[in-house]
Amino acid sequence: xxxxxxxxxxxxxxxxxxxxxxxxxxxxxxxxxxxxxxxxxxxxxxxxxxxxxxxxxxxxxxxxxxxxxxxxxxxxxxxxxxxxxxxxxxxxxxxxxxxxxxxxxxxxxxxxxxxxxxxxxxxxxxxxxxxxxxxxxxxxxxxxxxxxxxxxxxxxxxxxxxxxxxxxxxxxxxxxxxxxxxxxxxxxxxxxxxxxxxxxxxxxxxxxxxxxxxxxxxxxxxxxxxxxxxxxxxxxxxxxxxxxxxxxxxxxxxxxxxxxxxxxxxxxxxxxxxxxxxxxxxxxxxxxx
Amino acid sequence: xxxxxxxxxxxxxxxxxxxxxxxxxxxxxxxxxxxxxxxxxxxxxxxxxxxxxxxxxxxxxxxxxxxxxxxxxxxxxxxxxxxxxxxxxxxxxxxxxxxxxxxxxxxxxxxxxxxxxxxxxxxxxxxxxxxxxxxxxxxxxxxxxxxxxxxxxxxxxxxxxxxxxxxxxxxxxxxxxxxxxxxxxxxxxxxxxxxxxxxxxxxxxxxxxxxxxxxxxxxxxxxxxxxxxxxxxxxxxxxxxxxxxxxxxxxxxxxxxxxxxxxxxxxxxxxxxxxxxxxxxxxxxxxxx
Numbered sequence: 290x291x292x293x294x295x296x297x298x299x300x301x302x303x304x305x306x307x308x309x310x311x312x313x314x315x316x317x318x319x320x321x322x323x324x325x326x327x328x329x330x331x332x333x334x335x336x337x338x339x340x341x342x343x344x345x346x347x348x349x350x351x352x353x354x355x356x357x358x359x360x361x362x363x364x365x366x367x368x369x370x371x372x373x374x375x376x377x378x379x380x381x382x383x384x385x386x387x388x389x390x391x392x393x394x395x396x397x398x399x400x401x402x403x404x405x406x407x408x409x410x411x412x413x414x415x416x417x418x419x420x421x422x423x424x425x426x427x428x429x430x431x432x433x434x435x436x437x438x439x440x441x442x443x444x445x446x447x448x449x450x451x452x453x454x455x456x457x458x459x460x461x462x463x464x465x466x467x468x469x470x471x472x473x474x475x476x477x478x479x480x481x482x483x484x485x486x487x488x489x490x491x492x493x494x495x496x497x498x499x500x501x502x503x504x505x506x507x508x509x510x511x512x513x514x515x516x517x518x519x520x521x522x523x524x525x526x527x528x529x530x531x532x533x534x535x536x537x538x539x540x541x542x543x544x545x546x547x548x549x550x551x552x553x554x555x556x557x558x559x560x561x562x563x564x565x566x567x568x569x570x571x572x573x574x575x576x577x578x
Numbered sequence: 579x580x581x582x583x584x585x586x587x588x589x590x591x592x593x594x595x596x597x598x599x600x601x602x603x604x605x606x607x608x609x610x611x612x613x614x615x616x617x618x619x620x621x622x623x624x625x626x627x628x629x630x631x632x633x634x635x636x637x638x639x640x641x642x643x644x645x646x647x648x649x650x651x652x653x654x655x656x657x658x659x660x661x662x663x664x665x666x667x668x669x670x671x672x673x674x675x676x677x678x679x680x681x682x683x684x685x686x687x688x689x690x691x692x693x694x695x696x697x698x699x700x701x702x703x704x705x706x707x708x709x710x711x712x713x714x715x716x717x718x719x720x721x722x723x724x725x726x727x728x729x730x731x732x733x734x735x736x737x738x739x740x741x742x743x744x745x746x747x748x749x750x751x752x753x754x755x756x757x758x759x760x761x762x763x764x765x766x767x768x769x770x771x772x773x774x775x776x777x778x779x780x781x782x783x784x785x786x787x788x789x790x791x792x793x794x795x796x797x798x799x800x801x802x803x804x805x806x807x808x809x810x811x812x813x814x815x816x817x818x819x820x821x822x823x824x825x826x827x828x829x830x831x832x833x834x835x836x837x838x839x840x841x842x843x844x845x846x847x848x849x850x851x852x853x854x855x856x857x858x859x860x861x862x863x864x865x866x867x
Contacts, residue, residue, distance in 0.1 A: 294770075295690060295692075295770065296690070296692045296693075298686075298690070298770030298771070299686045299690035299692045299695075300686075300692070301770075302682045302683065302685060302686035302690075302770070302774060303682070303683050303686045303687070303698065305678070305679045305682065305683075305738075305739075306679040306680060306682065306683035306739050306744060307683065307698070307739075308739075309679065309735055309736070309738055309739035310702070310705075310739040310741065312720075312735075313717065313720070313735060313736035313739060314705060314713065314736070314739060314741065315701065315705065316716075316720070317713050317716035317717050317720055318705065318708055318712065318713065318716070320716040320719070320720065321712055321713070321715060321716040324715060324716055324719070329719075332718060332719045332722035332723070333722070377600075377603060380596050380599060380600055381600070383593075383596060385593060386596065386597075386600075392600055392604060393857075394850070394853060395604045395607050395608060396603065396604070396607055397857065398607070398611075398846060398849065399607060399610075401795060401842075401845050401846060401849050401856075402799075402842050402845070402846075403798065403799025403800075403801070403817055403841070403842075403845075404799065404801065405799070405801045405817045405820060405821050406799075406817075406820065406838045406841055406842050408821075409820060409821075409823075409824060409834055409835070409837075409838040410610050410613075410614050410835070410838060411610070412824065413617070413831055413834070413835070414610060414613065419625075419626055421609070421613055421629060424629060453606075453607065453610060457607065461857055510709065513709075514709060514710070514711055516711075516802060517801045517802065521801075521821050521824060524824065524825060524828075536711050539711060539714065539715075540714070540802075543714060543715045543718070544718070544806060549715040549716070549718060549719055550715075552714065552715040553712070553715045553716060556709075556711050556712040556713075556714065556715060557712060559709060559711060559712070560708055560709050560711075560712050563707075563709050564707050564708075567707060
């Protein structure tokens with residue numbers, strides 16, 4: 290008697306989630322696989338086209354441009370943003386620092402500002418002549434006041450905006466990871482005469498590697514889905530498609546041209562890239578463990 | 579050991595440098611916020627002549643040149659009161675429904691034995707590797723077929739079944755809701771729903787708080803969802819309403835920054851009140867990963 294009633298209870302607790310999940314997540318995922326073999330004219334009309342969406346994507350120079358731009362942005366996130374996050378975390382992690390909570394709140398705050406709002410702020414900050422960034426750099430270092438971030442260096446502008454937004458966010462992860470560093474081991478290395486750099490490579494880095502790998506993966510996944518920042522900052526793909534990203538390419542195909550099939554195919558190519566990255570990260574973390 | 583080191587002059591200098599670096603980073607982080615506030619309070623004329631606040635020729639800030647007209651225009655001419663209500667309604671409804679459905683499902687999957695449980699877990703975890711952008715095109719088609727385009731329901735329901743939330747709540751139940759406690763309540767004759775609401779949910783309070791905040795923030799800052807689903811301007815949340823300011827009133831910088839400011843302030847205020855929950859929520863999963 291009891292087992293049956295608890296089974297019923299379990300399914301009724303699951304029901305609201307499961308129902309919505311099946312309708313709005315599981316079904317659309319399957320549907321998008323089918324859609325990616327179709328051409329649509331708006332949401333209502335579809336025609337089967339086989340693999341021609343995928344072939345058209347791989348034949349389109351614009352797709353490669355989007356992929357290149359997105360990769361540049363991702364590289365900026367991984368190689369500029371994350372080292373800065375780790376550096377800040379290590380400074381804040383010193384035992385003799387006062388005001389740690391205060392610094393943490395300040396550094397973390399920008400990540401709460403939505404992408405749209407960050408885009409609004411930085412499109413004005415990075416404007417040539419009137420923008421704060423060029424004015425300050427110009428008066429301090431003679432940096433050209435007319436440096437065209439918004440016109441020509443779209444990915445540079447986006448990397449700068451993303452730095453402001455995410456350095457503190459990733460810092461919080463690294464700060465948590467640094468708690469795994471054994472102070473005894475670090476002190477022993479110090480007594481044995483290891484310099485700061487050697488201690489970083491041999492004591493700190495191995496201890497934070499598991500969380501570090503995870504942060505790199507999250508950063509890649511997030512960066513590859515870049516859309517709102519360039520879409521608002523440049524009001525589209527920008528001059529010479531320099532702000533075009535993979536998701537923007539998908540958005541334009543699906544919601545401006547109205548071909549949801551083509552957009553689905555782009556979505557799956559993106560999904561495969563990211564699943565590939567996740568598998569690589571998994572393999573790397575296993576081989577280190 | 580550390581204390582002895584801290585007294586040497588070299589160690590003092592290095593600590594000083596750490597503070598200088600941290601303070602510089604904090605100032606760089608704060609400047610865009612300060613700049614946005616100043617820009618929102620300036621007339622368009624002063625926007626170009628003053629970097630932060632307009633100054634008098636005799637020195638000092640020209641307080642009387644500051645204006646609230648950007649804010650009054652937002653609310654009287656650009657319907658921002660409505661946009662703000664839309665954002666509040668969408669975000670709080672999404673947060674409450676998502677937290678309820680995810681905590682119920684996570685509880686059922688953690689503490690009940692029933693046929694099909696491992697299948698449900700496998701599917702929910704499997705979906706986590708598919709990036710959200712894959713769902714854009716098929717979801718749009720589905721909402722079209724269900725007649726849910728341009729409705730709040732069409733935005734809320736898909737977000738009310740978060741697979742990642744189920745995963746988080748399942749972990750939280752395993753670590754903080756003891757099976758014996760549930761068993762004891764059953765022997766005392768408590769119904770399954772009562773056990774969930776009166777025993778499990780209170781024990782999950784930290785996770786509930788964190789997840790409410792994170793889903794609220796996600797919905798508040800969501801742009802691509804409402805951009806695709808909604809068509810009637812009266813239904814737009816702040817993220818979309820603000821983005822339109824850049825498109826249509828692109829030379830009206832004060833208005834753009836005022837719109838951004840009123841969109842960002844509620845979230846930042848919430849963060850300052852509930853910092854710990856926020857950081858725990860946004861980084862949950864990473865620390866154990």
